Amino acid sequence: MRVKIFNCNSDVAKDGIDAAAQNLADKLTTAGHNVTLEIFREKSIKDCIGCFGCWVKTPGECVHNDDMKDVLKGMLNSDVQIIVSDSRFGMVSPLVTSVINRFLPMVCAYMFIDSEGKTSHYPRYDNKSKFALLVEDFGECTENRLNDISYCLHQNNKEDYLGTYVIGKNEEEIINAFNSN
């Protein structure tokens, strides 16, 4: 499988997170996957400004001309994306929120109500890539907290979500999740 690892560790001092991302990349490569590891704090990624230009002015294209365009293209050409994040107070890093907000051009403006009674936007592309989150150990990593921290990644596509994993606790299980999908 074509795997993208988005290392969104925002704190350069937390080198254990970078090492975990690299370790995961090495293991997946050894297992025969085509892996690309990208360090997002070295990229130029501006915050979404909520202008909706990517929906109503230049549909599918963000007003910001930065590295995110290549990231989104890369997502369309991969089967799995794994986001790696540091954590504070049991929340993902601002870099992760910045990246996820910039996924907006991947959906269209028009809305519908899904079978659970939640409003959603129609997807712009047909690709069905899978997601996982690998997060720094923040102490009480209960199932509920891990579900909440990754809500933005799985609420629209539960069947394509490979799970939330904790560095130093169960990151090895990501490899198993690959094998069972």
Add this chain to the structure above:
Amino acid sequence: MHLTVINASPRLKTSNTRQLLEHFLKGFSNINNNTYDLHYYNEIDTDRSAQDLFDKSNAILLAFPLYSYGLPPSASRFVYRLSSLDDGKKRGIGFFCQYGFNEACHARALERQLELMCSELGTEYLGMLIRGGCEGLKYRPESANKSIYKKFESMGMRFGENGHFIKDEMDRFAAPEFSKGNIFTSIFSRFFILIGNTFFWKVLLKKNRALKKHWNRPLLD
């Protein structure tokens, strides 16, 4: 009560958050000689300035639009910059969250995270005001916004009286939880979607001469 308000909307002064906050704070100020100071997130752009603000405040209200079911990076950075203080001073943080989708369920995961964040930060959790269906206020006639502005003013008064949000009141204010359950909610929500698609998105697309490009897939070109 003195409240430190942070507007963390990326749209700053043109935001729906600002418009709704204005009415909320009007209600808040009408009670008990309450006062507030308002800051935009771009004025708090260093670790030190965030911590200083936290340090000197007894009560903070962090206001933001829900972006992708979570905090916008501007609000996330503010939270990330804070550290707990051991000065014995009682502090509380409340949250003010508005967004476009009609249902409250979209903000619940974040609500639970922020409550736990307060606990780990060693501050009192003052509750979270959640309100969907707030996108495009500036495109609506003023008469259509009167009712929602009144409700925000009333919530501001209640917050001013109690010093925190009351969960039951907040749940009623945030309703509906889902766009299903009873026939009225189901019909109203579908009507809301129809109006949103037809008189908001389609009109904006037409205005920008982008209607035919709406389903474009530029990343495949």
